[in-house]
Amino acid sequence: MVFKKKRHSDGHWVLTGEIVSGAREAAFFTQLDWVQEQCKTKLGFKPYPGTLNLKINKEKWSVVEALRDEEGIMLVPPDPKFCVGRALPLTVGGIRGALIIPSEDVNIHGKNVLEVMAPVRLKDALGVEDGDSVTLDVKRPMSSKRKKQWFVSWI
Secondary structure, three states: OOOEEEEEOOEEEEEEEEEEEEOOOOHHHHHOHHHHHHHHHHHHOOOOOOEEEOOHHHHHHHHHHHOOOOOOOEEEEEEEEEOOOOEEEEOOOOEEEEEOOOHHOOOOOOEEEEEEEEEOOOHHHOOOOOOOOEEEEOOOOOOHHHHHHHHHOOO
C-alpha cells in the first residue's frame, strides 16, 4: 500500500489507502435526518447510506493524526445521546465527499482506518472493491473568517 505524505501549499493533503470492509454501522448514522440536513448545508451534499473505509499504513499514522487534529466542519446532534462528529471535505476520483472524524470514544475502527462519506456509493462510482487502493485529496479547513468564501468556492 502506498501512502503519500504530502501537504500542498494550497491547503490540502493527499492520502492513499486500501479499501476494507467496515462494521456496517455507518448507514444508520449517515441517514439520520440531522446528519443529512447538516451535510447538505455544510458540505453541499446528502450522504449515501454508508461510508468507504480505507486502511492506512500504520507507519504513516502521524499524518493521519494531524488530520484528526484539524478543526473540521462540525456535525452537531440535536440529541445528546449522539456524539459530535467532524468532517474534512475531500475529493476521491473526482467525487466530492468528506473524511468523517468521529469522537474518539465512539471510533470503532481504531487509528488505521479512515471513513469517507459521499453522495454516492463510492465502490460503485469508482469501480473498486475491498483490497483496491484509492487516493483522497483532503481539503484543509480555513480560518473562520475565510470559511464562508471557501464554502462558496467548494459548491
